[in-house]
Amino acid sequence: MKLSVLICAVAFILSSGTTQHRNPGETEITRWQYGKKGAVSVTYDDGSINQFKIAVPIMNRLKIPATFFIITGQIPGSQYEGRFIGRPVEAIIKETATIPTNKSNFFERSSAAGYLGLKGTLEYHTRAGAQIDAGKPEEAYKIMDELYKKVRNNEFPSAKRTNNKENKAPHVTWDEIRTYVAQGHEFASHTVTHPYLCALDEVNILYELEKSREDILNKLGQKYTFSAEVPYGSEDNRALEYASRVYPSLRNRMPDIFVDDLIRSDKKNPGSSDKEYVKWQRGAVTSTTLPVMKSWIDTTAVKNNIWLVLVIHGVEGIGWEALPGELLDEYFHYLKSKDNDLWIATFGDVTKYIRERMNATFKSTANGGKIIVKLNHSLDKTLYELPLTLKTYVSSKCKEVQVKQGTETKTILTRQDAGGRYVLYQAFPNAGDIELNGI
Numbered sequence: 431m432k433l434s435v436l437i438c439a440v441a442f443i444l445s446s447g448t449t450q451h452r453n454p455g456e457t458e459i460t461r462w463q464y465g466k467k468g469a470v471s472v473t474y475d476d477g478s479i480n481q482f483k484i485a486v487p488i489m490n491r492l493k494i495p496a497t498f499f500i501i502t503g504q505i506p507g508s509q510y511e512g513r514f515i516g517r518p519v520e521a522i523i524k525e526t527a528t529i530p531t532n533k534s535n536f537f538e539r540s541s542a543a544g545y546l547g548l549k550g551t552l553e554y555h556t557r558a559g560a561q562i563d564a565g566k567p568e569e570a571y572k573i574m575d576e577l578y579k580k581v582r583n584n585e586f587p588s589a590k591r592t593n594n595k596e597n598k599a600p601h602v603t604w605d606e607i608r609t610y611v612a613q614g615h616e617f618a619s620h621t622v623t624h625p626y627l628c629a630l631d632e633v634n635i636l637y638e639l640e641k642s643r644e645d646i647l648n649k650l651g652q653k654y655t656f657s658a659e660v661p662y663g664s665e666d667n668r669a670l671e672y673a674s675r676v677y678p679s680l681r682n683r684m685p686d687i688f689v690d691d692l693i694r695s696d697k698k699n700p701g702s703s704d705k706e707y708v709k710w711q712r713g714a715v716t717s718t719t720l721p722v723m724k725s726w727i728d729t730t731a732v733k734n735n736i737w738l739v740l741v742i743h744g745v746e747g748i749g750w751e752a753l754p755g756e757l758l759d760e761y762f763h764y765l766k767s768k769d770n771d772l773w774i775a776t777f778g779d780v781t782k783y784i785r786e787r788m789n790a791t792f793k794s795t796a797n798g799g800k801i802i803v804k805l806n807h808s809l810d811k812t813l814y815e816l817p818l819t820l821k822t823y824v825s826s827k828c829k830e831v832q833v834k835q836g837t838e839t840k841t842i843l844t845r846q847d848a849g850g851r852y853v854l855y856q857a858f859p860n861a862g863d864i865e866l867n868g869i
């Protein structure tokens with residue numbers, strides 16, 4: 431090793447001012463993990479069974495991790511199911527006979543709508559929620575008036591189960607979920623029952639968010655309480671504000687100023703953004719062609735600031751807008767073929783990476799045959815624990831470098847770019863000095 435230090439030092443003196451444009455020790459945190467050109471997260475909503483029976487085996491064969499936004503109240507063995515928290519529904523129904531729905535009573539009525547002990551009333555909540563989400567509250571009030579008028583006229587049959595649990599479709603279990611977690615997949619919250627949060631009152635919004643989190647925490651652990659998706663891709667500020675108090679990362683929208691967030695309905699070209707990061711959500715539905723889906727990957731691989739967040743719902747006949755397994759197989763093979771350029775990672779990991787990087791401070795000092803790098807970030811260390819990829823320039827003839835942090839030492843081959851010779855390595859923030867030997 432002493433010899434290699436000497437060789438590198440001599441090489442630096444000989445080459446300075448020629449091919450080595452960056453000084454040994456100059457360091458940056460690469461925009462994406464492993465110095466890749468973009469990131470891709472494959473996300474699934476609603477937890478329908480063929481996501482696990484059909485899509486997971488394909489992804490496991492290719493070693494592609496996924497993120498699943500699950501509706502916890504539907505999973506057998508969950509502690510919390512859907513319920514209405516509030517006054518007895520009889521009192522609410524009675525009041526609707528004399529007071530039309532308005533701004534002050536809408537949320538209570540809409541929260542109770544699925545829990546009146548009647549069949550077919552939940553869909554009124556859903557329809558009203560879509561109107562609120564679209565910024566049309568007056569339309570939502572009309573839908574509530576229509577619902578409660580029918581309720582008072584006894585137009586609905588009674589239901590044994592008052593919520594949406596009447597669906598007896600086979601469902602993934604917590605035991606199965608734990609095996610998928612061990613395979614590297616992320617699980618995340620999609621609330622307890624998948625309501626329109628924007629059409630619930632505060633106490634019922636918080637129940638949907640917090641009780642879903644509690645079940646995930648108890649069954650899977652804290653790591654899986656990081657990400658969430660507010661149902662229906664909601665853009666409602668009030669709903670997202672509540673959700674962001676419970677979950678650090680929402681797929682719906684990222685508040686971070688360094689992220690340009692293009693939602694699924696956004697037609698903006700992601701290449702036109704000059705922000706540090708573009709989070710580009712694309713939803714694959716049955717009418718989306720494979721060439722279009724592939725073009726999203728191509729675009730991400732040729733730019734350097736795009737994070738493609740794929741949104742998939744049903745798979746192989748089960749779930750909303752179900753995609754055939756065969757199509758997913760071909761698509762994921764295509765994605766994997768771009769592995770050299772793209773960091774394929776869970777939604778939570780990409781969020782962590784970009785936030786850690788943007789909140790990091792680092793300093794490197796070259797001293798003799800050694801470079802010392804100090805790397806820290808200012809975020810909550812219990813949540814943001816992902817290693818970052820550092821790029822440090824070394825002297826021009828240096829073939830390999832020993833990177834040491836804590837008790838770990840790795841030997842890493844150097845690479846070359848226009849700035850000169852460099853080494854790419856991963857390091858943990860807030861975990862002590864990183865020492866590069868043999869530079």
Ligand SMILES: [Zn+2]
Pocket residue numbers: 475476620624661662
């Ligand atoms: Zn959903």
